[in-house]
Amino acid sequence: MNFEGAQAYLRPRARLMSTLGEELISNERVALTELVKNAYDADANLVLIRFNPPLQENGGSIEVWDDGHGMSPDTVRGTWMEIATSYRHRNPRSESGGRRVLGAKGIGRFAAARLAHVTAITTRRAGEPEVTLRIDWGNFTEGDAYLDEVPVSWSTAAPYVFMEGGEAERNFSEVTRGFTTASADARPGHGTVVRLEGLRMEWGREAVESLKRSLSRLLPPPPPAKLSVPDQPEFAIYIDVPEGPLSHLAGFVAVSEALAHPRYRLIGSVDVAGNAHLAVYADGDEPVEVVEENLRKDSGRPSCGPLKLDFRVWDLEKPALQPLFHLDTGARNLTEVRKLIKDNSGVTLYRDGFRVQPFGEPGFDWLGFDQRRVNNPTMRLSNNQVAGFVYISADDNPGLQDRSHREGLIDSPEYEELKTVILQAITRLEIQRYKLRRPEPGVQPGTGLLTGPSGGRGHGVFQSFNLEPLRQVATERYPNDVVLGRAIEEATETINEGVRKVQEIIAQFSRLATLGTLVDVILHDGRTALARMAFDLRQLSKITKKVEERDVDLSAALVDLRTDFTAQERAIDRLFTRIEPLSGRQRGRPRQLSLHQSISEAASVLESEIARHRVDVTIGGEDVTVTAEPGDIRTLVLNLVSNAVYWLSTTPDGTERAILIETERAREGESDVVDITVSDNGPGVREEIRELIFDTYFSDKPDGIGLGLSIAGSVVKDFYDGDLWLVSPGPLSGASFRARLRRRVG
Known part of the structure; x- marks a missing residue:
């Protein structure tokens, strides 16, 4: 038979309904959130979530009531019964026009299938009959029926639930009695109730707590007056649970009081071009810094669109938490204060005033x-x-699109740019926090020199001396054991005091020794991994040759992949070569060398990065001959030049970008010294951080580790009795660093 030109049609089996519910909705908490979002889209003021026992698998039920517009029989037949309808694409705002709707794909109804075996819906639109639907999701998984062969039971009748004196009015009145808000004036003549019967999971204390915590972040807390965020529509959520061990979880979902009392805060906005206006607060109502700058740093990615930020930050040590303990947060001890903060931590993303899942969830550290x-x-x-609140809108941020499974955003260039901009902003808060927590600086060297490594503050390695893992286990297993919580607090304070004393004793000796040991471990483990990577790349090459005979396109793709991985392997190997001079192993013997040649060889390691950012590097001054270990000069130059290249890359595209490296022999008292000066015409070092930049682990880069200047300063000081300084003014208009070598310069 000849079927050329014939047409066929896709016809889904009924089990697709169950599959969609399980695949599109990741868990039951998200499923209930989807039903709440449906109520929001229907202009509801109040949502009641009622748990009816027994709350065990295959038993009990959950009811979701709302006082929204409800649905007419025509809407149920023509919209709700159509899967993936384009209704919301055609109507992006709620019926009242006051809300940007949250549902757009027409698939949120499958949340009910994720929660229970049977869904019964009763709904009424004002002036219309009441509609009831009953869906047994098991009917869609039995046999091989097609989707259009499984009937859904539905009927219309005179109002019974949503009417004066009806069940809806009684439920809403019981919840809102004693409250004088717009939500208290629930409208009994219309709305929807979704009854979920035969639960698919047990709803215990932990599950309901997690749901309540998630719902508490569905709408953001009241924004600061300084942040011009549109007023949020009135929308309240009430959770009703049976008497017993869950009783304490009943009530309106509210934002934790702890969120109102951060120690540090970042508030501000960023426009579509990346221009920021931010204010950083610390222990007060007046900003310690106002930031007016562009945060996009000449990114090649498309703009993420405008956004507004409200970040609240706490220190988790005992002294910093003491003030919170005396506030009305509901916490009985410092352990519970700390838990309150952690339960509300994370960075939440709000689109048009409503939360995008799973941003802000515990464990979702998207930044x-x-x-x-x-x-x-x-x-x-x-x-x-950190409790962060990021505000965007669907209209102004079109490049930030939801994933199909309703959680997270698509990994687009705009999403990457959003994360970059936010990290640029949060770095400014981290700097101010660092300055407040930093010990008093020591004596600074040099006349006419702004700052140097002698003022370094010590080492972050001691941060690992804490009982946080023990605290977390104790909190999870014995949440009500006050004595145990206090014992852990006291032990933590004892350890902190001991660490402080140890730091004071060994600080002056530990810098280079600690760094050398760390580098030894990195080189050993890293090069072992590189050796394995090289072996795997050789195997990939053999596989590629075999594949080429069968699939040329796949072979070409494998070649590209191998080339990319090989380039990355070599880049990591070059990085290890750069840090090898700082290891604790025996160094090579110093020898006479030309500074210009050594500097040129070091800069060539960064050749691709220099070319990518279109930086002009010039080596000038007297070509001095010194007696040095080549790796030392390479380490010094690489750290200073790579810093300069980074900051030059943040200047506007098309700007002339230059680095000047000068060497000269000079006199200091009765002795000869050699100076190496690295200058750039970038943004320079901001006045407020000049005394911090040589601190170990301090960095003004969003992802900086803060070791570059510390490493360079250690090499100069420990091997050449020298110093590394920030000098002003320098040969070029940006930052200028001068390394002075006093030993082996003859």
Whole structure:
């Protein structure tokens, strides 16, 4: 038979309904949140979530009541019963026009299938009959029926639930009795109730607490008056639970009082071009810094669009938490204060005033705060001490699109730019926090020199001496054990005091020894991994040759992949070569060398980065011959030049970018010295951080580790009895650093 030109049609099996519910909705908490969002889109003022026992798998029920517009019979048939309808694309605002709707794909209804075996919906629009639907989701998974062969039971009748004196009015009146808000004036003549019968999971204390915590962040807390955020529509959520162990969880979902009392705060806005107006607060109502600058740093990515920021930050040590303990936060001890902060931590994203899942959820560290802290524990914030609120809109931020499974944003260039801009902003808060927590500086060297490594503050390695893992386990297993909590607090204070004394004793000796040991570990483990990577790349090359005979396109793709990985392997190997002089192993013997040649060889390591950012590097001055270990000069130059290249890359595209490296022999008293000066015409070092830049682990870069200047200063000081300084003014208009070598310069 000849079927050329014939047409066929896709016809889904009924089990697709169950599959969509499980695949599009990641868990039951998100599923309930989807039903609440449906109520929000229907202009509801009040949502009641009622848990009916027994709250066990295959038992009990959950009811979701709202006082929204409800649905007419025509809406149920023509919109609700159509899957993936384009209704919300055609109507992006709620019926009242006051809300930007949260649903757009027409698939949120599958949340009910994720929660229970049976869904019963009763809904009424004002002036219309009441509609009831009953869906047994098991009918869609049995047999091989097609989707259009499984009937859904529905009926219309005179109002019974949503009417004067009806069940809806009684429920809402019971909840709002004693409250004088617009939500208290629930409208009984219309709305929707979704009854979920035969629960698919057990709803215990932990599950309901997690739901309540998640819902508490659905709408942001009241924004500061300084931040011009549109007024949020009145929208209240009430959770009703049966008498017993869950009783304390009943009530209106509210923002934690702890959020109103941060120690540090960042408030401000960023426009579509990246121009920021930010204010940083610390222990007071007056800003310690006002930031007016561009945060996009000449990014090649498209703009993420305008946004507004409200970041609240706490220190988690005992002295910093004492003031919170005396506030009405509901916490009985410092352990519970700390838990309150951690339960509300994370950076939440709000689009048109409503939360985008899963931003702000515990463990969803989308900005990488915890990894930044691992790299730099002294300066960086961890995710569990930050409560951030980021405000965007669907109209002004079109490049930030939801993933199809309803959680997170698509990994687009705009999303990457959003994260970059936010990290640029939060770095300014981290700097101010670092300055407040920094010990008093020591004596600074040099007349006419702004600052140097002698003022370094010590080492972040001691940050690991804490009982936080023990505290977390104790809090989870024994949340009500006050005695245990206090014992851990006292032990933590004892350890902190001991660490402080140890730091004071060994600070002057530990810098180079600690760094050398760390570099030894990195070189050993890193090069072992590189050797394995090289072996795997050779195997990939063999596989590629075999594949080429069968699939030319796949072979070409494998070649590209191998080329990219090989380039990355070589880049890491070059990095290890750069830090090898700082290891604790025996160094090579110093020899006579030309400074210009050594500097040129060091700069060539950064050749690709220099070319990518279109930087002009010039080596000038007297070509001095010194007796040195080549790796030392390479380490010094690489750290200073790589810093200069980074800051030059933040200047506007098209700007002339230049680095000048000059060497000269000079006299200091009765002795000869050799100076190496690295200057650039970038933005320079801001006045307020000049005394901080040589501190170990301090960095003004969003992802900086803060070791570059410390490493360079250690090499100059420990091997050449020299100093590294920031000098002003320098040969070029930006930052200028001068390394003075006093030993082996003859």
